[in-house]
Amino acid sequence: MTQQSSKNAFNPAISLILNGTWGRFGDDPSTRITGFAPSGGEVIPGRGGSLGESELFLSGNIDPYFRGALLAALTPENTVEVEEAFFETLALGKGFTAKGGRFFSGVGYFNQVHPHAWDFADPSLVQNAFLGRNYGDDGAQLRWVAPLPVLVQFGVELGRGREFPGAGEVERNRNGAESQVYFANVGGDIGVSNAYQVGASHLRQRTATDGSAFLDYDDITGTSNLFQGRQRIDGLNFVYKWSPDGNPKYRNFKFVTEWFQRRYDGDFTFDTTGVAATDAMNAKQSGWYAQAIYQFMPYWRVGGRYDRLSHGNVGLNANAANLTPPDFDPTRYSVMLDWSPSEYSRIRLQFNRDRSRQDLASGEAITDNQLFLQYIFSLGAHGAHRF
């Protein structure tokens, strides 16, 4: 029974994630998904070798009442981003947990998963288009777990709407909670080999006073366009995991599917060199993906994913004369193979057949074959992962 007595016995758990990608694209990877508002948080590894974000994660119990965590991303552009910095209660009891600060929202399933734990080198198209890489906010979250033998969890978040979809070019300057998220999860086991979780979530925001850009026309026509009003995102997700006798060591299987729908209700301003036209806008767009990952022997996993976005209805009223609403459904197929010689290292090869961008001249999808070779290494404390 060795007793730790040194000063660093109270240091928080520290882990460092290193990752990098070698990418090969047919088309320019910086071109955005056609027909969907740019989220600004898109993660597309560049052409050739590119360093990913190095993540530094510190966490620990503050005292018997709170725990705290910081996730800082050191970007390849030599900046530091605070991705998450939050405290969480330990002592509320009765199934309640409160969280405050900056954190990844409970909307959807993959939104809370950090990039190093993703099953593919890039996020799903719908995650990219509707929520950015990981949608986070500055605010507070309250969760409650019901006292039942199966997991029944409810959560609510209030925030300032710091990020896309509601954020604009100018920082928000309003009192109150501009952004709200509600979520519910139900999960359990079926026998000893199967586990599942079903979730539903709802996000609502008002745009910042200066509105937010709507479609990706800025680059194309040299005009600016702006949406002001209310945005809502509804999401449903389902996760299923299997392993023989519940032992994932040798073989295991994971299936995830998520669906999101986004609605806009407000005013749209189309501005060509100072001549602004404003009219009501109502839009409804949706998207989903499904992915399956199979570990067929220790260290080796193979996976496939299908992505689809639906351009839906974009009602622009008078502005329909200025802008053609999108008429294109982006899709993508991905397959990957990864090798993890230990819990701390992973090397992944991924191929995407991407048809998420439209050739505006012909109206046809541009088929872009993309290849990624990625490494993810983690040093330091062994973290506990979400289901």
Place this chain on the structure above:
Amino acid sequence: MKSRIKLLLAALSLLIAGTAHAAIDVFACSPEWGALTGEIAGNRATVFVATTALQDIHRIQARPSLIARARTAALVICTGADLEVGWMSMVQSQSGNDRIQVGKPGFLEVANFVPRIDIPGSVDRALGDVHPLGNPHIQFGPKQIQLAAEELTRRLVRIDPAGEGEYRARLTDFTSRWSAATQRWLQLGAPLKGITVIQHHKNFSYLFDFLGMRQVGSLEPKPGVEPTSAHLSDLVEQQKVEPAKLIVRASYQSPAASEWLAQRIKVPAVMLPATVGGSEGAKDLFSLYDDCIRRLLTALPG
């Protein structure tokens, strides 16, 4: 009418009696701690066991069902020493249960209260998934189990003071049965003294120490790393210098590597239950030891 009131009263008194004796919920990370809780708490506790002897406890995930069960637990009993590091902290932080957080009487990590072997002098991930706090597979140390039973009793008394008399009486009874069994196992296992053994992972080091057996190698080249053909060849070579008499693996480990080596070096390969429930015979802590020793004796050549 009268009989109906009587019935109602009877039902009511049953309900009250039910609440007065309401069992506390205990979340056991693995079957050995579930079994130990059964020994000490009897009917005063309803035990949920989070894993089975066919699962590698290093690799469990924070499944929704575990979070749900941890939500209502008055006591979580785990091995500790980082064995559950990949999932327990997530279960705790997701459960919303203040009673089972680190530092509370309702969170018992047994390894903190027992002597541990194999504490490494230096740690580096290049050495594999080493446990800086020592070998966490303490369920095979009779002394460790006794100490665990004592600490568990202290915790149960703090959490459920009304049951103090019962817990203490059960501990006394368990202690005398365990100490008698320990003597019996030493006699039963006497032929195993000095026997050399190769094990898959260091699951049974406490048992081998107790029986005076000598461990001369592991199938894993480094802790947590699956056997490689290069390492197995090294073990074949090593057989000439320091021959092993037995090859042992745990119930959740693939038999491929131990059987390959067994054929090569003409030594029996034995599967031992990793914990309670890992074999037909291992029904509780006592029969777990009985079954392990019997399996080793049966396999012993000559």
